[in-house]
Amino acid sequence: MSSDLPGFASLGRWLNDPDNWLGSGGLLAHLREHLAFTVVIVLVAALIAIPAGIWMGHTGKGILLAGGFANALRAVPALGLLILLIVELSPHIHSRTGVGNLLAPGALPYFIPAALVLVILAVPPMLTNTYAGIQAVDPRAADAARGAGMSPLQVALRVEIPCAMPLILAGLRSATLQVIASLTVAAYAPLVGGLGRLIVDGQQNLIDPSLGYPAMLGAGITVAVLALVADGAFALAGRYVISPGVSGRRIRGRGTAAPQQSTLTES
Amino acid sequence: MTALWDYLRDNHAEIQSWAVTTLWLSLLPLLAGLALALPAGWLAARHAWTRDTLLALSGALYTIPSLVLFLVLPELLGTRILSAVNVGVALTIYVFALLVRTITDALTAVPSELLAAATAIGHSNLQRLWAVQLPVATPVIAAGLRVAAVSNVSLISVASIIGVSQLGQLFTLGESTETLTPIVLGLIFFVVLAFLYDGAILALTRVLTPWRKAARP
């Protein structure tokens, strides 16, 4: 037990106090923001990365570039990138509008750089997984699809994407977990909500029984639980989105021939 | 460029102490994580049930955000929240979680004929691991280690959010003073450090696997 801090015992007390859950500064409101930001950022990143990845896997173009970019980006600290963008971009964003009860008025100059960093971090795992998945599709299956008279779009939608789905989904999962984790770092930007808000603010008044370390712990554990739930949700989604013929799941009989694909990147 | 240099000179005492912390936070967790992951990966590669358990565990550990681990560990370890030990232990956990999977896959991928041949010549299990499995698996393990080292370096600065001092302070300092110089300096430090690790591991792998040179053009 750390000597100068209220510990797990105080966390129990903190969690038992409904004031810490409810209200505009409560755990639930921050959880809601965290979820909303995650969904929006992952969606934007996916809209960029997945079509681009399909195109790259299809044409083989830009793969060296994207791979190198993804590798180099791994070496860049998220916090450094976030602060760089805040210092550079915030002074140029003048909008004071808020967004419902997700973004306070005046938060946009900080939210935009933060969201940008998270999108930049979320794109590479999805992009690399998607093009690797498309490239790994049995060229004979794609050839047969063309030979059967499918248009390029039909080949992509009916054969290539379903076959690449395990890897595409793995990339989406990696990116989502990365965004959930990095949002806590993004709260270092002023006025940006999410569970990281409680952690960053808590650091300013560590020994405060309702805003300090107990709140940090409570928020931190909530983030961890959220990440684990999201991970589970992706595992579950895989059962519905991935064809058993591709995943090898629930295949009986000569099931040993089922293909195995491994994920390429981790967050 | 001169601005960076001036900043470095004016603040060299502080930066030096941050750099020392950063260096050991980048090195010790890597070594400790590897040391823990090797036996765990070996165990996981031996049986289906150890494999399933260890991979599920390392997957779950890897899912927990770093900031959260930095926060929870003081409670579990009895350390102070501002202590760099928490950060070191958390980073060790990530390196371990990442490498267990790689090492398991690398050891499993060693061709079974090779293992059968080694056994037939009279290697014991341990001799076989040391003389055959590990050398053959080295390139794959090294590739995993490179990824672990690079992401390890990039995670260190997150500790600045909870107030553990290292080179990440350059970022927070730049934010509070709204100056670009320390931020850029910090980015350069971390990226260069990451590439140094990457290059060093790559070079070490080449030294450790001289037989692969024959196959390289």
Added chain:
Amino acid sequence: MIRFNSVTKRYADGGVAVDSLDLVIDSGEITVLVGPSGCGKTTTLRMINRMVEPTSGHILLDGRDVTQIKPTELRRGIGYVIQQAGLFPNYTVLDNIATVPRLLGKTRRAARRQALELLGKVGLDPALAGRYPAQLSGGQQQRVGVARAIAADPPVLLMDEPFSAVDPVVRQQLQRDLLQLQADLHKTIVFVTHDIDEAITLGDRIAVMRNGGRLAQLAAPAELLSRPADTFVAGFVGRDRGYRALGFASAGHLPLHDEAVLRIGEPRGAARDRGQDGWVLVVQDALPLGWLRTTALDDAADDPVTPEMLNLGGTLADESGTLREALDAALSAPSGRGVVVHEDGTFAGTVTASEVLARIESRAAHLREQATR
């Protein structure tokens, strides 16, 4: 009919895959394109359904230039089978087969019902309908590939080394089934292989191609074997082409010998009376089953003859079959008397190896005479 009018395919790197090819592929026949790897046979095939576009020249499908037809529309009207089948791993067997009917706008139900019927046609158990390709053997996958190609009943079928990735026993079975299917369907089949034996087994006509995409010879198998156009074709067709040519020479009316047969279930004692040179042929409902050694029947003369007692070594020759079949039947029969059967499989008579050889010799003399004339 598919007609190639001086078709050339030149790749961007300057390599010529097919060089001013003129070729006519007749409807309702199997035309085999055969040649060493790199001879342009696959490119030739793939230009028919525009998977590859020719650099110059025209390909006419029933008089229509294929480049005037939209590729997707063209391909939906042409069956396409490739090596290792190229099945869609994410679809069940049934949905794989239903692909083209679905593309042509049939409802899922109708397409699946039709696909189910096709399973039987290509020799697959309907119980496999719900399986995925990864659960099938190589031979089964290839059958699904054939079923998928003929699902929309296209008049033309393109087959690119479809059987080369399966083991020899399965390949032979697949070849036999393809011929049977073709006897039913009368498709225009263009079949690419590098295996001259497969070409001879399957082809009504064989187009031998040489490197650089040039046609070396287009001929029926028998002619190819007996009269190769040049040394390249002769070398490609192989050393034992003289023997293999017998596979295309009709046996004609061989002098058949009658044989006193034994019916299954008759007492063993009867075998001694009917046997010749120690062997008697055993039949069931007039279908030959195998040979019984009369000298081995030492006791129990009243017990019935059972199938387990028979020697099954001999092959059967068809009455209207080839000299090769007849010779094989004679050589493989333990009695030395080759069994010849009527078209319905019932026993016709026996023939000896020396009689078949005499026929072969007189045929060869006839051919020599023709050649010198």
